Each structure stands twice: as structure tokens, then as C-alpha cells.
Ligand code: NAD
């Protein structure tokens with residue numbers, strides 16, 4: 121079956137793994153990657169697939185209505201897998217408007233362009249919104265997020281993602297647009313941008329810098345290897361039911377402090393340093409405002425209905441992730457130079473240290 125698919129945000133962390141999954145597994149598809157190449161977008165994430173005949177890169181901003189409409193008119197995409205977003209909670213606390221613009225307005229621009237193209241001709245069409253478990257807010261010490269957990273976003277980032285989910289549903293209800301949404305837990309793996317906890321700590325261990333732990337470090341996240349997320353997206357895209365939501369997660373909860381200690385131990389082993397060396401870099405700092413205590417996904421629906429489950433244990437995934445960063449020092453050096461340094465100094469108050 122030949123298909124023209126638009127993937128947005130394909131030069132980012134998760135998007136690049138989704139592009140690779142589809143381009144290599146479905147040679148008959150024409151995969152278009154629309155990405156603005158913000159600080160988080162990086163075409164070197166895709167050097168292994170960029171020469172494939174079924175892959176096409178388009179540099180562009182999803183909030184640019186004229187450019188998006190022209191792209192849809194030219195290529196008549198039958199499906200959209202939408203990942204482009206501002207994705208970092210701390211940046212959303214500093215600059216909420218950027219998140220409203222890309223995550224809310226940008227999503228509506230895409231929905232509207234798709235609707236203008238296919239309204240009343242929806243057979244075989246699909247709009248897939250890749251979303252986050254953060255829309256559900258925070259859990260206490262027990263319980264799991266299910267697909268029916270009420271939305272209660274707590275950060276500007278999660279509020280913008282919740283809003284974009286609502287717009288997707290609204291286009292389904294109002295215009296009959298066939299959609300699927302998936303809400304996933306924290307990803308980790310190769311190409312993870314080092315503003316996020318795991319790659320930030322790997323980078324800082326390599327440079328002997330402090331490992332900043334917000335608050336008491338007892339906050340809990342549910343970690344999933346990014347390639348397993350890309351496989352789940354492939355399954356939901358092809359076999360998910362229209363107008364349905366799927367929660368994706370690894371049943372893999374860790375407190376931040378236990379996770380960072382495990383990472384320190386693995387890094388010491390890999391670097392041939394005495395165990396305990398990296399742990400000595402752990403530094404508790406002021407908490408993130410509105411910091412959600414715990415995320416944990418109930419992934420039984422995607423498991424029961426689509427047969428998905430993670431293929432990689434956390435220990436395997438973390439080891440593979442560390443190996444990837446150790447084998448790609450130029451990737452890490454490139455993305456941490458320039459504007460990232462300014463962000464880091466401001467976020468961690470390190471300018472004059
Ligand atoms: P990322 O920040 O690594 O990548 C985002 C990509 O979107 C970048 O390539 C960037 O250039 C592009 N982009 C940003 N603004 C754009 C715009 N206006 N127009 C076009 N392109 C733009 O993000 P990620 O971590 O890969 O997350 C991808 C998606 O998955 C996001 O929608 C995020 O909300 C969601 N998600 C992420 C996680 C996670 O743990 N990282 C978990 C669940 C869901």
C-alpha cells in the first residue's frame with residue numbers, strides 16, 4: 121500500500137526514531153519530515169536514513185499557516201503523525217507563550233490544513249497526535265494513569281499539550297476527522313537532548329560537573345526506551361482504532377535520586393572509575409515550581425488490544441543509551457555548544473561559577 125505521510129518534529133529526539141521506524145519498515149510509503157529545526161531539532165539524528173528515496177525533509181514551522189497549507193495542497197498527505205512541540209517543562213515555566221504558540225496554535229494549523237483537504241472524504245485518512253502522560257497531572261503514592269483519567273495539567277507545557285489533545289478530539293467530534301492520540305511516559309535513549317534529566321547527567325558526569333537534583337529527589341517518573349515508543353507509535357498508527365486514545369509506558373517507575381545513582385554506577389563502570397566517583401557529583405537544588413510528584417502509566421490497553429510491550433529492560437536500555445553517548449561525543453558537543461550554554465547557565469544559576 122502506497123501512502124504519503126507527514127511526520128512533524130522528525131528531527132527531534134522521539135521524532136527521529138519514528139522517522140527511522142517508518143522509512144526503513146515501509147519502503148512503499150513516502151515519508152515527509154516537517155521540522156523547524158529549533159534548538160531541539162537536529163538533522164544529524166537522521167544521517168542513516170536521509171538518503172533513502174522514500175524520505176523527504178521540509179524545513180518549516182507548523183505555526184506558519186500559509187506554508188503549511190501550501191505543503192498540504194502540494195502533497196495531499198493521507199496521514200499526519202504529529203510530534204513537533206516545545207517539549208521541556210522547565211523552558212515552559214520560563215516562557216509559556218512559546219508553548220502556546222507551537223503546541224496549541226501549531227496543532228490547530230495542522231488540523232485545519234488536514235480538514236480543508238479531506239473534509240467529508242475521510243476514508244483511509246488519519247491524524248495521529250503524539251502526546252504525553254503529563255496531561256493527567258500528578259499521581260499520589262498509588263494508582264496509575266488510565267485512558268479515562270481526567271485531565272489536570274500542572275505546568276504550562278502540560279497545559280499546552282492537554283489543549284492540543286482537546287483540539288484533536290474536537291476536530292474528531294465536529295468534523296468527523298479520524299484521529300488517534302497516544303499519551304506516553306518519559307522516554308530515554310539515543311539522541312535525547314541534554315536539557316532532560318538522563319542525558320544532562322550523562323553529560324555532566326563526563327565533564328565532572330554537578331548533577332542537579334530538584335527538591336528532595338523523591339519525584340517518580342515511568343521510563344520507556346525511545347525505540348519501544350517508536351514501535352508503539354507504528355502500531356497505534358496502523359492498528360489503533362479511530363477516535364481512541366492509547367496510554368504507553370513501561371511499568372518502570374524510578375525516583376529521580378535512585379535513577380541518578382544507578383546511572384552514576386553504570387557510568388563509573390563504563391569509564392573505569394572507582395564506584396562512587398560520579399555519585400559524589402550529586403547536588404540537591406531548588407525544586408521545580410509545580411513539580412508533579414509521580415507519573416505512572418497503565419499500559420494494559422495497548423498491550424491487550426495491539427499486543428505491544430517493551431522489548432528492552434531498563435538496565436539494557438540505560439546501558440545502550442550510555443554507550444550511544446560515549447560513542448557520539450561530537451553529537452553531544454555540538455548540541456551543548458552555542459545557545460544551550462546560555463539556557464543552562466540561567467536555569468542552573470552557573471554563569472559566574
Ligand atoms: P524534542 O524537543 O526533542 O523535539 C521536538 C522537535 O519539534 C524538534 O525537532 C523541533 O525542531 C521541532 N519543532 C519545535 N517547534 C516546531 C515548530 N514550531 N514547527 C516545526 N517543528 C518544530 O521533543 P521530543 O522529546 O522528541 O518529543 C516529541 C513529542 O513527543 C512532543 O510532542 C512531546 O510532547 C511528546 N512526548 C515526549 C516525551 C518525552 O519523554 N520526551 C514523552 C511523551 C510525549
Ligand code: DAU
Pocket residue numbers: 207208209210251252253254304305306307315316317318320332333334335339340341376408415
Ligand atoms: O512524562 C512525559 C514527559 O517527560 C514529556 O512529555 C516531556 O516532554 C519530557 O520532557 C519529560 O518531562 P519531565 O519533566 O518528566 O522530564 P525531565 O527530564 O525534565 O525531568 C525528569 C525528572 O527529573 C523530573 O521529576 C524533574 C527532575 N529533574 C530534571 C532536571 C532537568 C531534576 O531533578 N533535575 C534536573 O536538572
